Amino acid sequence: MAESVSVIRFEDVDPEFKRRVMAIPGADKLTYCFQCGTCTAACPIGRRVEEFRPRIIARMAILGLKKPLLAGELLWLCAGCYACQERCPQQVKPTDVIAALRNIAVQEGLIHPSLKMKTELIAKHGRLYEITEFENMMREEVNLPPVPEVKVDELRSLMRRVGLDKLIGIELGSGEG
Amino acid sequence: MKYALFLGCTIPARLNSYDASSRRVLEALGVEVVDLEGAGCCGTPDMESISHEMALAIAAWNISLAEEKGLDIMVLCNGCHEVLLKSNRMLKEDAKLRKKVNEILSEVGRKFQGTIEVKHMVKVLYEDVGVEKIREAVKKPFKGLRVAVHYGCHMLRPSELLRFDDPENPKILDELVNATGARSVEYPDKFECCGAPILAVNEELSNSIAKYKAQIARKYADVMVTACPFCFLQYEGCQVTGWEGEQIPVLHYPQLLGLALGLEYDDLAINENRIDASKVLEYL
Numbered sequence: 001m002a003e004s005v006s007v008i009r010f011e012d013v014d015p016e017f018k019r020r021v022m023a024i025p026g027a028d029k030l031t032y033c034f035q036c037g038t039c040t041a042a043c044p045i046g047r048r049v050e051e052f053r054p055r056i057i058a059r060m061a062i063l064g065l066k067k068p069l070l071a072g073e074l075l076w077l078c079a080g081c082y083a084c085q086e087r088c089p090q091q092v093k094p095t096d097v098i099a100a101l102r103n104i105a106v107q108e109g110l111i112h113p114s115l116k117m118k119t120e121l122i123a124k125h126g127r128l129y130e131i132t133e134f135e136n137m138m139r140e141e142v143n144l145p146p147v148p149e150v151k152v153d154e155l156r157s158l159m160r161r162v163g164l165d166k167l168i169g170i171e172l173g174s175g176e177g
Numbered sequence: 178m179k180y181a182l183f184l185g186c187t188i189p190a191r192l193n194s195y196d197a198s199s200r201r202v203l204e205a206l207g208v209e210v211v212d213l214e215g216a217g218c219c220g221t222p223d224m225e226s227i228s229h230e231m232a233l234a235i236a237a238w239n240i241s242l243a244e245e246k247g248l249d250i251m252v253l254c255n256g257c258h259e260v261l262l263k264s265n266r267m268l269k270e271d272a273k274l275r276k277k278v279n280e281i282l283s284e285v286g287r288k289f290q291g292t293i294e295v296k297h298m299v300k301v302l303y304e305d306v307g308v309e310k311i312r313e314a315v316k317k318p319f320k321g322l323r324v325a326v327h328y329g330c331h332m333l334r335p336s337e338l339l340r341f342d343d344p345e346n347p348k349i350l351d352e353l354v355n356a357t358g359a360r361s362v363e364y365p366d367k368f369e370c371c372g373a374p375i376l377a378v379n380e381e382l383s384n385s386i387a388k389y390k391a392q393i394a395r396k397y398a399d400v401m402v403t404a405c406p407f408c409f410l411q412y413e414g415c416q417v418t419g420w421e422g423e424q425i426p427v428l429h430y431p432q433l434l435g436l437a438l439g440l441e442y443d444d445l446a447i448n449e450n451r452i453d454a455s456k457v458l459e460y461l
Contacts, residue, residue: 024229027276034363044370044386076378079386080222081370082334086344095335102226114377118223122186126217129190139189142197142446147189150217151242153286158238161284162231 006062017064024103026096033058038150039084039094045077052077055142061101070105111168120170123159126150140157178305180251180296181243182210183261187406188216188253195406197300198431199253199444207308207436215242219257220264222331222374233274236264237289241282249294251301255405259331262295262310263338266431286383290403297332299404299430300341305347311356316439318358322460324433325398325425326350326361327412328356329405330370344368353362353430354402357437359460364397366390373407387411388420395425398455406431413451436461 022028039054040046046053050075056057060069069075084094102116105111121128127150156172159165167174188196218224220235232359240261242252252258268275269291273347279288296304302311314438328350336344347368391412394401403409412427425449435445436457447454 026229044372045375047383048382048385057241073378076460077373077382078376079330079370079374081330081374083330083370085335093335099222099225099229103229106227112378114228116376117222118221119227121210122221127190128218128221129184133190135190138195139196142193143444144193144197144200144447147184148212148214148216151215152217154215154238154287155217155235157285158234158281159231161281162228162234164228164231168227 008065012065012067013014014064014066017066018062020104021061021097021100023099026093027100029073029091029093030058030097031062032090033062033092035059036089038087038089039092039138041086042083043082049077054098057101058092058097061097064131069101070110072109073112075102075105080160106168116168116170119164119168123156123164123170123172124152126152126155178207178301179209179211179248180247181213181248182212182412183216183219183239183243183250183252183257185252185254185257185406186221187410190404191411192406192429195253195409195434196448197444198435198447202431202435202438203298203301205435205440206302206311208301208305211246211248213239213243213246213250214408219252219254219260221256221260225260230277230281232260233264233268233278236280237268237278238259238285238287240265240293240295241289241446244290244292247292249296251296251298251336253298253404254407255297255329255331256407256410258297259335261338263287263335265291265293265295266338269334297341297404299332299350299353302324302353302434308352308356311353311434315357315437317437318435319457319460320358322359322372322400322457323398324354324359324361324392325364325401326354326367327371327394327403327408328368329403331409331424332404335369350404350430354400357434360414361432362397366393371408371411373411376411384415387415391415391425395423395435398425399460400454401425401427402430402433402434403427416452424452425458426450426452428454428457433457
């Protein structure tokens with residue numbers, strides 16, 4: 001028989017891992033999963049990407065196959081559309097489980113580069129985009145008032161308070177406003 | 178009817194057309210909006226991927242700015258809708274979570290009180306104004322225009338917290354379209370995602386999802402209608418490069434409604450849409 005790559009060895013699993021996932025709000029029913037695959041059937045990404053199977057992700061999380069779960073782009077392909085979550089007969093909340101797994105990936109230093117970039121932009125401008133005089137000029141052309149300014153100092157203080165700078169390695173300033 | 182208008186990130190930077198058409202239509206129907214000073218990014222579903230706690234804190238901070246004004250929030254973006262409405266409900270219904278988040282907000286001298294509501298513009302039109310009143314306000318009804326509505330995921334889901342409409346069989350946006358005289362059609366995968374959330378992770382995949390739906394929509398309808406900046410950009414964007422055959426125009430819902438109310442094409446900034454939508458005028 002050809003060597004199988006799908007054999008799971010107990011040395012590779014971490015039975016405590018699921019507890020860490022379930023401690024994050026929304027993911028507390030992870031172990032209710034009975035592998036029916038309704039989530040995968042509902043998934044617009046799974047329909048297009050062979051490796052992306054919410055059912056398998058839930059199974060891997062329960063077993064504690066941490067490494068392959070957190071590696072690469074797998075978790076970041078979820079569109080967060082909640083189609084699976086609406087249909088899961090076990091209230092597993094697969095979308096929230098994947099968000100929880102992403103939180104853990106971030107804690108392990110495995111944040112997706114695009115997400116880090118977006119966060120830096122929000123920390124800098126208070127929005128994903130900088131609003132300059134140009135944008136406000138364009139707005140005037142369609143009779144729109146200028147965009148209100150973001151209290152970005154407050155936003156940054158909140159980010160500092162939850163330790164975002166250390167968590168993902170970005171600059172948030174000194175704390176003096 | 179007075180709301181604090183929450184613009185978010187994408188609308189003020191990229192879609193004045195959605196902002197302008199929304200304000201024109203709301204004004205015509207007697208809904209007053211004031212810009213929410215100081216507010217920024219809602220927290221985006223992206224922040225939730227980094228830290229559940231931080232995402233809630235950012236949402237709560239934005240909400241607290243509207244609470245201070247004593248105004249309910251109106252959002253135009255489905256992403257803001259998901260984040261702000263979900264957080265608002267979670268924090269109102271979970272005292273422990275509220276306490277935790279308020280500890281973070283104390284850093285900037287703010288507090289989540291739980292005194293206001295968050296509503297999508299579509300819900301404001303449906304509930305506060307009402308389909309009947311809209312129908313009565315229509316001066317130039319469309320005749321024979323077939324519309325493929327795209328609700329967008331985060332208008333409807335997660336339904337447990339958003340409680341917007343029946344998530345498997347919604348009707349609100351269809352009814353609002355029908356009120357203009359146009360006809361909202363059925364089409365396969367009507368309630369599926371536009372692909373926007375993974376644009377920065379895998380552009381090709383994200384684009385292919387939008388393209389798939391736009392191709393279906395083209396088969397069944399004359400125009401697509403959205404009520405979210407991301408969905409709108411996806412459906413226009415996917416038709417700009419590598420698209421074969423005829424394009425299907427995309428309108429923000431208030432642009433469609435505005436035309437039926439008798440407002441001008443350019444006042445609704447439809448001339449700013451990347452795909453020429455002037456053919457809809459033939460149906461008025």
